Amino acid sequence: MNYSTSEENYIKAIYHLQQEHHLVTTNALSNELDTRPASVTDMLKKLKQKKLLHYEKYKGFSLTALGNQVALGIIRRHRLWEYFLVDKLLFTWDEVHEVAEELEHVTSRKLVDRLDEFLGFPTVDPHGDPIPDKNGNIVKTRQVALPDLPLNRSAPVCSVGDQSTDMLELLRHYKIKLGTVIQIKKVFRFDNSMEVAVANQDTIIISEQVAKNLFVKYEG
Amino acid sequence: MNYSTSEENYIKAIYHLQQEHHLVTTNALSNELDTRPASVTDMLKKLKQKKLLHYEKYKGFSLTALGNQVALGIIRRHRLWEYFLVDKLLFTWDEVHEVAEELEHVTSRKLVDRLDEFLGFPTVDPHGDPIPDKNGNIVKTRQVALPDLPLNRSAPVCSVGDQSTDMLELLRHYKIKLGTVIQIKKVFRFDNSMEVAVANQDTIIISEQVAKNLFVKYEG
DNA sequence: AAATATTTTTAGATTTGTCTAAATAATTTT
């Protein structure tokens, strides 16, 4: 089956909201997609008709197994293109989203699978999010503050709590960006500072305050 | 300015038809795009309003300078993607058109220019058609039967007249495909057969009959 | 549990790109 760009955007948004809150509301979706609730209702009916959604009016909705498969296909395309843009075309991580948002709607199976192969079957995109494989298998991740990451477990930085210029300056110094893979080697009891291995670099020591503001994607 | 996928498809079709016949008609366009003449008229009005087209009803139409620039942008994107698909993702020349047709509508300037650079600034696509550069400059080509190509002038094969299996079998033997660059080294007066240099291979001799059925893109 | 507030849905309109059928203009034939 083939879906319109709009339908795909709804499916993707529902999938993402479902990961976070499990119960998705019409309003939340309307907010996410920047459309009016009435438009959302219209689309929900359509997606239900296409068997992508369980939906009973006023009672809520969720993706069917089919809807989930379709969502994972879209996410796979999105993240592969993001990887391509950063790895091959030398975009920075913060420039890729918009463009990938368009490229993801090109659905040729052959294109996507060949691209995957060309990129060397990457498993995470430049933001550290996992890329579903060609069968839709994906490693589930959750986001934890660095102090909650087990010792010696490597994980990519996926967001920064305090985004002040001071914090960002410090991160530049440590050469930590979004997607940088890090690992806790040791925690110092004295002040809860920790020794951290940064991918392809020297080990550094960061304060508890910094650690609390670094979030990593933790496959668990 | 930003144009819809439909608008872009019309502009591109008008550009291509203009290359061949110079005078483009509503019917020809309707035929090319597989839509009804009435729909074409509607779009012509819209494109005129957007200053992409000179158009007076019943009198004909042609692209403005702006329309031409836009067309070249689309063609640039199309051909760069075709090159990418063949060169990086190992598609064959006959598989790429459909996919490139979709990718061409992703308009990010940065994406296109970076892709161009990544590919090494190619000047022709896999079918031997020239790729406009970032300023819209393009080498004009015309299509001639091989016997009309000047001696020692290299040119890519762009189409085959007789597409019978017999002819295609022979071409497979000679290792000539669409896009293969060839060059006439000598013509034998006896039977008008000719010695032809095939890119990266031995020189071969082909009959007049074969030569007449090979068309090449000739920059002139 | 009433009253109030919020969320969701319906009803009806709008835009874009398309269509069919009919009307009009241009071209070709006789």
Add this chain to the structure above:
DNA sequence: AAAATTATTTAGACAAATCTAAAAATATTT
């Protein structure tokens, strides 16, 4: 040049995706 044919345009309709305004269902407060 009149008639016949062909090409093009107009008029009016439709589907997709959106909107606004109003109605209906659900949730919250007092």
